[in-house]
Amino acid sequence: MHKVLIILLVVCNYGILNAQKPTTENDTTKIEKKNFIKSVIEYFEKSNEVNNDKRFDFSIIGGPHYSSDTKFGIGMVASGLYRMDRTDLSISPSNVSLYGDITTTGAFVVGISGNTLFPKLNYRIDADMYFSYRPTRFWGVGYEAGRQDHYSEYDNLVMELKFDFLKKMATNTYLGFTTNVKNVRGKGFDDISLLGSEKAKTTAVGAGLILSYDSRDFIPNPYKGIYAKAEQIFYPKFIGSSYNYYTTELVFRHYRQVWEGGILAFDLQGVLNWGNVAWNMMADTGSSRQMRGYYRGRYRDKNLIQSQIELRQHVYRRSGAVIWAGAGNVFPKFSEFEWSHTLPTFGIGYRWEFKKRVNVRLDYGIGKSESAFYFNINEAF
Structure with missing residues (x-):
């Protein structure tokens, strides 16, 4: 099979x-x-055999997929593992992932992400960059807008680069800086009135600080450990941003083995925006990692709190399966937070060990009155 x-x-x-x-x-x-x-x-x-003699262990895989918004497509993902210090096998290897995708709707994405771990874990670099084009939809801003059937179709082009440099301050504790550049351009709106006075094209150029705690045993697929992060990024107009605003992101994740072959993973995230935030820079639901099952961007607002718990079970040889459940809530400010606006998510997935502890994942997520399939590499979180 x-x-x-x-x-x-x-x-x-x-x-x-x-x-x-x-x-x-x-x-x-x-x-x-x-x-x-x-x-x-x-x-x-x-492909999943460990070979410490290789300076760079690289493999590639591709296949078809389907989702309700992008329809049929072909995706390709590649994974590479390497070590800055090949004599120290006690430290998990650094990793890099390349991905590309094209669909029958004309949507495409190409990108690269990875984590470079320096000797003795004294420094680390996390990087993520991608370019995408996607025919998509805009419902408006806020929970009530996302509930409606009325939306505007448009073409969305996104270019984003994020770079984090971290220095070890204590055991598993890191402090560093982050930079983020994002350019989003919408065109061909069916109903431009949904934008109001907003610009269709927006640029955000920001820099900030990160404080993190990371005891995960392997970043792409943790079996145990804790990851916590507090990140503050400022996007001032004087360095190229379209608007003045700043973003606070808080993350907490915990992983533990519950029985043989079974890993329980927990994820809690808050994205809080302050200032004059453009419609296409707001926090939104729906991605291959969080709030799976929702159309990306259907629910968006200044702030987002989302959480999920996932059981990952090894089944046979290189095959595994997952089930998850979670929830998310978008809101303009804390004084207007409504529990009744909480959106549920749950789903199932198949895992195939592409490289040692690097999984190709096929997920089917179910949201409120919608669902989606996902084909990707590495665990969702």
Whole structure:
């Protein structure tokens, strides 16, 4: 069964994976097809083997997916593991993930993210950058706007780069700075009146501080540990932002083994914006990591609090499954927070160990009157 799944996932990667001896002109098509399938299976059967002799352990996989908003698409993800100090195996390896996706609606995204851990964990660099184009929808700002059936379709182009540099201050404790540059452009609105006096194109250039505690044993797929972060970013107009505002992000995550092969993961996040926040820079629900099952951006406002708990269970060989439940709430300010506006999310997912402790994940999330599929790499949180 798992061999059939592997073939379906990687059939689009022939040029990369068919690294074998060249055939002669007399080889038959039947033999070529047999060799291709065999090479694919052998490649992925060995892809999760630990090889500390490699300076950079890199693998790639791709496959089809479907979601209610982007329809059918083809995604490709790649994962690389490396060590700044190859003699110290007590520290988890650094990681980098590259991803790309294109769908039948014309939407596409390309990006790269990763965590570089320096010797003795004295420093670390976290980076995430991507460019995307997506035909999407805008309901307006606030919970009540998202509840309505009326929305405007438009094309959304996003370019974002986030870079964190952290220095170890004590055991598992880091202090550092962060920079974030984001450019969002909306065009082709069906109903531009939903924007009111807002600009369709917005730029945010910001810098700030991060204080974090991180005892996770492996960042892409923790089995145990705690991750907590307090981040403050300022986006002033004098360095290029369209508006003056600032963002506070608070995160708490906890991981523990509950039985053999079972990991219970908890996530709590708050995103709080202050000042003059553009409509396309507000906190919103719906992504492949949090509030899975919701159309991205349907519910948006200045502030967002969201939480989820997920059970991750190893099933057989390289296969696993997850179930999760969570909730989120968008609101303009704390004095206007309404418990009745809380949105639920729950779902199930399949995991396949692509590399050692690096999973390809297929998730089906269910929200309030909507749902979505996701194809991605690494755990959601």
